[in-house]
Amino acid sequence: MVSIVDLVKKELAKQVSDLTREFYEEVYPPVDLYEEGGYLTVKADLAGFKKEDINVRVVGQDTLVISASRESKKQGVEYLTQRPRKVERHVKLPVKVAKDAEVIGRYEDGVLTLRIPVEGAVKVKIE
Template sequence: MLRRYWDPFEEIRHLQREMDRLFADFFGETTAIEERRGAYAPAIDMYETDENIVVKAELPGFKPEDVDISVTEDSVIIQGETKEEEEVKRENFYRKERRIGRIYRRIDLPKPVVPDKSEAVYKNGILTLTLPKAKPEKLEGIKIKIKEEK
């Protein structure tokens, strides 16, 4: 007898995707939504060191050439596509949980970075982005004389 197991966390992930889509539609991110229709967002960790912002993304089953990364001063976009390795008839499946298809994730960064000095390393299904933080511009203050109006 084939049993189906209910995964409550998948229900929560589905609700989160729907809420993300609702907010993106509301705030006018239509181009991003159109680009990622049918895509799922990989899980990430993001942290800061003295010199860098580091982003780690789970991309199991992807080859580096299947992933496209775009970096701007204030955001990172990770997108890609993986295809099914082999075709197996549906009636022979007992379980199919691995995801195939498109991924899309836009990550807003907490501080400005230098895009052209960013690096990406892919190892064991984890993509690690090292994004050097931009040096804050020091603006010199200018003294302004106050005129008294009579």
């Protein structure tokens, strides 16, 4: 026979698990930004997401939106589920993106790397 204490513990654990997952859905993915050679490079940790489930867009010339989602398949009895099922991060860029810029993206080993041309940057060819 299951006691009321066991039921309360199980429900409390589920609620903590859900809250933790929701927290990570708000702050994930962690992002690094740096500028080099006329490009803004963005690195975002998206381990566990498939490349085809990741979406990236530049809004205006100064905001980057990274989103991803994945299916969650239940496998047996769940005791803890903290991995986010969906994420969306709006990143205010420190520089303006060149208009009609072609953003180069690569996803490897769970890390999304973007190279975004910076407005006004001029590449100098040295002969």
